[in-house]
Amino acid sequence: MPFFTPSALTPSDAPASGARKAWADAFGGLATRCLQVIIVLVVVIGIVYAASTISVVTIPVLIALIIASAMHPVVSWLRRHHVPSLVATLAVLLGVLAVLALVGWLIVVAVENQWSDLQASAVDGFQQLQGWVTSLPFSISDQQIDDATKGVTDFVTSAQFGSGALAGASATANFLTGLVLMIVVLFFFLKDGPKIWEFLLRPFTGARYARARRVGDRVVSTLGGYVRGTATVAAVDAIGIGVGIAIVGVPLALPLAVVVFITAFIPIVGATAAGVLAALVALVTLGPVQALIVIGIVVLVNQLEGNLLQPVLMGRTLQLHGLVILVGLTAGTVLAGITGAVMSVPLLAAAWGAVQVWDGPDTPAKPWRQKRSEEVGAR
Structure with missing residues (x-):
């Protein structure tokens, strides 16, 4: 078996080996990961720009x-x-x-x-x-x-x-x-x-076809469940707030109830915006006391919705953290105004639903899998 010394390497082999070592150490791995992230961001920005155009x-x-x-x-x-x-x-x-x-x-x-x-x-x-x-x-x-x-x-x-x-x-x-x-x-x-x-799905076969079917079914079920659940919650909000401000005597109670129904499709900030609008109308037309009563009605209806309706109707559909919802709302509003604010949350929920079934009916994609309990206990 021949013995090769470092001097036996050709000049072209030595730089190549050095380059591979430079990318193989910890700093090289970090640089590779950063380059991958940059490429993904460029692709995502390109898609978003094309879609907004x-x-x-x-x-x-x-x-x-x-x-x-x-x-x-x-x-x-x-x-x-x-x-x-x-x-x-x-x-x-x-x-x-x-x-x-x-x-x-x-x-x-x-x-x-x-x-x-x-x-x-x-x-x-x-x-x-x-x-x-x-x-x-x-x-x-x-x-x-x-x-x-x-x-x-x-x-x-x-x-x-x-x-x-x-x-x-x-x-x-x-x-x-x-x-x-x-x-x-x-x-x-x-x-x-x-x-x-x-x-x-015609280009996909085997496991890739099964994955695409799972993702498609989950996206449709998530979007449908989100719209139906939100519409139910919005109807309850609109009826409760509309009846309340009508009893107080606020003008335009019916249009304000419709506005409440529409803004309920914008999580977190929608109900607050509708309540502020109703209180302003009451303040201008009736006075500060009636405006405070309207605010109390809006807060009461929102509490009932958040503590009773939302967990029952939306608990299994909207599995997103509040911070993620706020960031998605901001990005959607910047890109497409009110329409983007309404659409951003269901699209985020659908994307998260796709991640949850990426590797199986109940198996999320690898980066999002939870650690096993025994591994967590061992630490």
């Missing part, structure tokens, strides 16, 4: 996916009872559109019927606020208030405000385009959702 397409498709996941059990139930697939799909689709139209109609009609009373009460409230401001310990003169009012008026009548109105018209056009696209995509998701998923 064509948000008029991605957002309607995601909304359609979430709604279709929630309505999938209804479509399946109709088909099991020998209702033709097309008829079942159209029935569910028309039902969803009818609910959305009803929500918008309730807001418009209620605001239109009570707008004059609210306007008069708002003027009185503004005058009371103005008198309160002038009585503060520090000096705020009527001239300063008039100058601030004039500044707002000048902005509304300026060319800058006009350009903002044009941007609003463009946003309206994008909204209508996205709405039509969402309806069309929702129809096909309801009608052929399983077939579309099977088509996307």
Whole structure:
């Protein structure tokens, strides 16, 4: 067996061996891991940037996916009872559109019927606020208030405000385009959702196919359970707060109840925002005592929801820490505004659900597996 000395290495072999050693030590392993993280972040940023660039397409498709996941059990139930697939799909689709139209109609009609009373009460409230401001310990003169009012008026009548109105018209056009696209995509998701998923899984075989099926089933069940549970909680919140502020005599009780229902789809901050809005309306129209009563009603309903409804309806669906929810809400709001705030949490819950079944029906992906109890006890 020949004996090789270090001098026997060729010049090309020595640098290669040195390079391998440089990457094999602890610092080299850290550098490799950092490079991997950077590559993953670049890919994720690229995907997010592409999705935000064509948000008029991605957002309607995601909304359609979430709604279709929630309505999938209804479509399946109709088909099991020998209702033709097309008829079942159209029935569910028309039902969803009818609910959305009803929500918008309730807001418009209620605001239109009570707008004059609210306007008069708002003027009185503004005058009371103005008198309160002038009585503060520090000096705020009527001239300063008039100058601030004039500044707002000048902005509304300026060319800058006009350009903002044009941007609003463009946003309206994008909204209508996205709405039509969402309806069309929702129809096909309801009608052929399983077939579309099977088509996307054609490149996978064996264990990879089984994993993709598990992930798809968990994502659909998580999204559907989240929407149905949140809708139930939101309905209870809207009824409780709406009845309470109606008894107090707050104007626009019905639109405010609808706002409560909508904002309930934004965890943590949604209920607080709706409560603040209702309290402000009560403060302007009725006075501070009624506003405090409204705040008490909102706090009571939210406590009942958080301690009773949420654990029962959402406990197995929304298995996310509060910090993760807040970060997801912030990121979704920055990327897509209110729509992103509503969609970010169910998408995070779906992603976490996929991780939980990555390696088996009850086996999470390796980095997220819990340590065995005996290993923890040994330490």
